[in-house]
Amino acid sequence: MxxxxxxxxxxxxxxxxxxxxxxxxxxxxxxxxxxxxxxxxxxxxxxxxxxxxxGPPGLDTMTPALVPVVLTGEVASLAPPISPDDRIEIELASGYRIRVGGDAATATLRRVLDVLERR
Structure with a gap:
């Protein structure tokens, strides 16, 4: 060969x-x-x-360094509070429209949307 x-x-x-x-x-x-x-x-x-x-002395590239964290006071929410009076309107591609209040349960809304999307 x-x-x-x-x-x-x-x-x-x-x-x-x-x-x-x-x-x-x-x-x-x-x-x-x-x-x-x-x-x-x-x-x-x-x-x-x-x-x-x-590399620099004391550098261990395989072990992540831990950094202490100090919490001060309460953390402000990023989203504004939702009022039951707040309403949105959802229009589906199938032509259905749903008006939802701010107090609507997410799971219930998901079930309603699933049913309407299947029609």
Missing amino acids: DRSSVVRRRNRSWPEPLKREIVAATFEPGASVAAVARRYEVNANQLFGWRKLF
């Missing part, structure tokens, strides 16, 4: 200064490891290993 046309894969040897340069590029604002890996033609998993070796 002729093996002259078979391309053998060979492990590349990366000089340490180049590794450090590539790792530094991953810490630039807005940079992603995947994009940097593609730019330098490096496997992203290899790059994560280099980040552990050559």
Whole structure:
């Protein structure tokens, strides 16, 4: 069998200064490891290993950091309160119109809409 046309894969040897340069590029604002890996033609998993070796001290890329949270006072609701007097009108493609008050139960409204859509 002729093996002259078979391309053998060979492990590349990366000089340490180049590794450090590539790792530094991953810490630039807005940079992603995947994009940097593609730019330098490096496997992203290899790059994560280099980040552990050559990244900032104390950096553990696999463990997320926990940040303390302090709640103060009550959280304001994003939606304004709904009054029973508030009304909306829903017009379906089938021509049906429904007027719904603010106090309508969501499950009931869903059942009514399902029935009307099947007609």
